[in-house]
Amino acid sequence: MADTVVDISGATTSATLTDGTVFTAEPQGDAGTGNYDTFLVLGANGTESGFNTDGTPLPLDDKQQEHTNALLLSDMQVVTLDGHDYYVFKLDANEPNSTKGELLSLNSLQIYSASDPNITTLPTLQTQQLLYDLDGNATDGDVTVQLSAGKDAPAGSGKGDMFVYIPTSFFDNATGNYVYLYSAFGDPSDSDGGFEEWGVITKAGVDNAPAVAIEKTVEPGEINEGEATTVTYTYKVTNTSADGAADPLTLTSLIDDNATPGDATDDINLLNGFVANSTHGTHYVSGDTDNDYLVDSNETWIFTADVNIAAHDAGSSIVNTVVVHAHDDDTTNDVTATDDATVTVTDVAPSIHVAKTADPTSIDEGSATDVTYTYEVTNTSAAGAFDPLTLTGLVDDNATPGDAADDIDLLDGFVAGSDHGTHYVSGDIDDDYLVDSDETWTFTATVGIDAQNAGSIVNTVVVHGHDDDSTD
Known part of the structure; x- marks a missing residue:
């Protein structure tokens, strides 16, 4: 198993481990817009280590009780980078600007889950649920991260020198409410400056845009x-x-x-x-x-x-x-x-009506007589104003139902756009050859009725038409 050195102190400012952890010298994606809340301050010359807690006295090389405290997992903000979800931890390291002193080595980074926010000893912490271990991946082996932590590199004291993106999947099975971060520094590049501060983006520190x-x-x-x-x-x-x-x-x-x-x-x-x-x-x-x-x-x-x-x-x-x-x-x-x-x-269905009258309506028996039939055709659809009717048939059976040989075709000679035919009298006000809702088309036919015995002569007219949405 080979050891791994992640060097983000020079030209390379970003590196990813086999387990998906990303180390960068500058914030990436949404991590650049959030506010980081400090939860751990530690410091010592040479090597240093510590973990966050609400307990007293502070353990190991922890400093500043007011800035070292327990961290609730529920308060941590998920950050998405390149389609992957992470929790982002920021390290603000404080090393002097010298050839030797500006470098710092991170040798251990472990994250635990616990229900107690007041743990103060490392042996007790190490009995808790281990969520993440920098050295826990067999492929990467023992990992050391080299970072530049001088006041001019890369962002200066107070602005963050390293950002650690840990996939949220490591936290999926956490059994406790609290998150503990343990870190150790100093080999080969030791600590010879001020305090190191760990921060995390919390939900309270993110101002989400209105929507x-x-x-x-x-x-x-x-x-x-x-x-x-x-x-x-x-x-x-x-x-x-x-x-x-x-x-x-x-x-x-x-x-x-x-x-x-x-x-x-x-x-x-x-x-x-x-x-x-x-x-x-x-x-x-x-x-x-x-x-x-x-x-x-x-x-x-x-x-x-x-x-x-x-x-x-x-x-x-x-x-x-x-x-x-x-x-x-x-x-x-x-x-x-x-x-x-x-x-x-x-669509509203088209409807059509025809009214037929005769003049005269009575004749003497035994006398052949001419009778004039008048036919009035109207468009009775509720949508007639928008749906004028095209007449396709207007036929009188001439009092011989079932015998079409003597039928009267009242549209005889009708050619749309040209001629209304021989039986047409009036009604097409706008001369568009369509029966509009405000029109009554009148046709007539004069029929010679042979001498008849006393009785009735009944003949029937049938009209067919369609609107612009249908064919009948």
């Missing part, structure tokens, strides 16, 4: 074509920041574009009438449970807006988008979120 979310829904989500319809939009605003419990959000804007993006003249201001500490406005429904006019992490603020959607043709979609803006109590930097809701317009 807001909005969910928008609509009821009903479908409307019939050809009918103006009122729909209700509902908006749910939540505070989704990791620090939301401590950082409530101030809403600064909540605007729905009313399905006209780029045109602000008809936008819906959902904060209309909102005055902090006075009124939540006309669109607010509920959610501010503590009535502090701030969106807390355990609240869902609900707003609604009723919108009358004008009549549309089938197949249309009305998409409108809402945008929310907010900030937390740590900054005025804006955070935003958006969502949309879609109303679809469904």
Whole structure:
């Protein structure tokens, strides 16, 4: 088993062990933005060692009771680097700037889990659950880390000289609440300066950015074509920041574009009438449970807006988008979120009506007589304004049902865009050859009725048509 020297004192400022531990001379990724809380101070000339504790007297070479204390695992902040999760420990070493003195050797680094925060002897600590050991990997063997700890290298005293990224997987099976870090220094580069300080990023030391979310829904989500319809939009605003419990959000804007993006003249201001500490406005429904006019992490603020959607043709979609803006109590930097809701317009079946009259309606028996039939065709669909009808058939059976030989084709000569045919009288006001909802098309046919005995002559007309969404 070969020993390993991790040297981050010179040109190489980062190294990774076989077990995934990363040593760097400068913080990487999110570790550069957190605040490190000191939990262990130790110092001695030559070699030095110590571990953190709340107990007294301080063990080994520990110093400064006010800065050496127990560390709760639950307080430690996970940091993600290159897709992997770590706990990050910072060493601020204090060595003089000399050829010999600026170097320092880390010879041992062990992390234990324990339920007692007051352990003060190394033998007792070593009976606790060992979570991590710098020298515990067979491939790397006995590991020594060489770091430059002068006041000018790399970041200077007080800013951190080494950052140790230990994968969180080492902590997965911890049985105790407290984390103990034991470290030893001095071989071959000994300690001949001030104190060494270990720190860790804690959750309290991380200011997570504010975040807001909005969910928008609509009821009903479908409307019939050809009918103006009122729909209700509902908006749910939540505070989704990791620090939301401590950082409530101030809403600064909540605007729905009313399905006209780029045109602000008809936008819906959902904060209309909102005055902090006075009124939540006309669109607010509920959610501010503590009535502090701030969106807390355990609240869902609900707003609604009723919108009358004008009549549309089938197949249309009305998409409108809402945008929310907010900030937390740590900054005025804006955070935003958006969502949309879609109303679809469904097809309404076409319908057609034909009214047939005769003149005269009675004739004398034994006399052949001409009778004029009049046919009035109308578009009776609720969506007729958007769905004009194309006539495909208008046939009178000439009082001989089942015998098509003498049928009267009332669309005889009808050619769309050209001629309404020989039986057409009037009705196509806009001359588009389509039966609109405000039109009544009139056709006539004069039929010579042979002399008959007293009785009735019944003939029937059938009309066929379709709208622009169907074929019949």
